[in-house]
Amino acid sequence: MSNPSRTGHKPLALGLIVVAAALVAAGVLSRRSQAEQVKEASTPVVPTVSILAATQITGAPLELSARIEPWQRAPIYARVSGYLKSWSVDIGAQVKNGQTLADIETPDLDQQLLQAKAELATSRSNLTLATSTAKRWQGLLQADAVSHQEADEKAGDLAAKQSAVSAMQANVDRVQALQRYTRLVAPFDGVITARNTDVGALINVGGAPGSELFVVSDISRLRVYVNVPQRQVAAIKVGDKAELSVPERPGKVFTATVQSLSQSINASSGAMLVQLTVQNDSRELLPGGYASIHFDAPLASAALSIPPSALIFNKAGTQVATLGKDNRVVVKPITVGRDLGNVVEVASGIDRNDQVIANPPDGVSTGDQVKVAAANANNNAKAKL
Incomplete structure (x- = not known):
C-alpha cells in the first residue's frame, strides 16, 4: 500500500516548482526589457529633416517704404510782438499767394513809430537851423568878419545835422517796415495745414520749431x-x-x-x-x-532666397543649417538682404549648390548627424537620374 501523505505532497511540490519557474521567467523577461530600454535610451536619436535648395531671384522688383512731403512747406512765424487781432483762415482752407491769414495788433510798435517820427521832426528842425547858420557864416567869411575856423565849424555842424536826419528817417522806415508784418499773408498758393493761435493770444517774435502761427503747404x-x-x-x-x-x-x-x-x-x-x-x-x-x-528695376546682381523657417537666430548672428557629407550638419552664417514676405533674400553666406535644412532642430550645430526625409531622398535620387 502506498503512503497517503507522500501522494498528497506531490501536487503541491509540482505547483511550487511551476510558480518558481514562472517567477524566474518573469524576472528574466523584465531584466531583458529594462536592458533594451537602457540600450535604446543610450543610443542617440537622429532627427529627420527636410532639405531645400536656395532659389535664385533674378530681376525681382524692388519694393521699399517711403515718406511723403509737400512740394513746398512754409511755417509762418511772427515778425512783430503784440496780440492776435483776428484770423481769417483755418486748417484745410485753400489760400492764394498774398492772401491775408491773420492780423496782429501792435500797440508797442505803434508808439515806436510815433516816437521815431517825432525824433525825425526834431532832427529836421535842427537841420533847418544849421543850414541857415552855415549860410550866414559863409557870408560873414566872405566879408572877413569871421575866421575860416568858425565858418568850418558851422559847415561841419550842418553835415552832422544832415546825417542825423538820415538816421532818423531810416529808423522811421524800419518801424514802418515792421508794421507791414502785422498782416500775415500766404507766401504761395496752398493749403493751411496748421493753425496754432487764436484771437487775443500773445504773439512773440520767434522762429523756433513749434512756435509757428500757421503752416502753408503746397x-x-x-x-x-x-x-x-x-x-x-x-x-x-x-x-x-x-x-x-x-x-x-x-x-x-x-x-x-x-x-x-x-x-x-x-x-x-x-x-x-x-x-x-x-x-x-x-x-x-x-x-x-x-x-x-x-x-520695376531689377537687382544689380542675382540673389538667393530661402523661407524664413530656415533661419537660425542666436548669439552668433543669423545662420542657416546645410546638409554636408555623410548627412552631417554644416552651420553657415549668412547676411539677410530684404524681407520679401514668404521668403527672405540672402545677400551672402550660401550658394545655389547648398542643401539648406528647411526646419533645423533646436540647438543644431556643425557635425550633428541627421536623417533626410524620405520625400527629399526620393527627389534627390530622381534629380541624379
Missing part, C-alpha cells in the same frame, strides 16, 4: 523720399517711373517719377536717399504720411 505736387539700399542704387536713375501706394487708398496706384538722387550713401543705414515727385491734383495723397514704392 500739396498739388508732392515729394516722395525713399532710402534705396546700396546694392540697388545702380538700378535707379533720374526719370525712372515707380508705382506708389498708400494704406488709406487700398488698390489704388499712383505714378511717381525719380526727381533726384543724393549721390551719397548714408553710413548708418547703408542706403542712398532718392527723391521722387508725384502729381496730387485730386488731393488723394496726404503729406507727412507713409507710402510703399514699387520699382
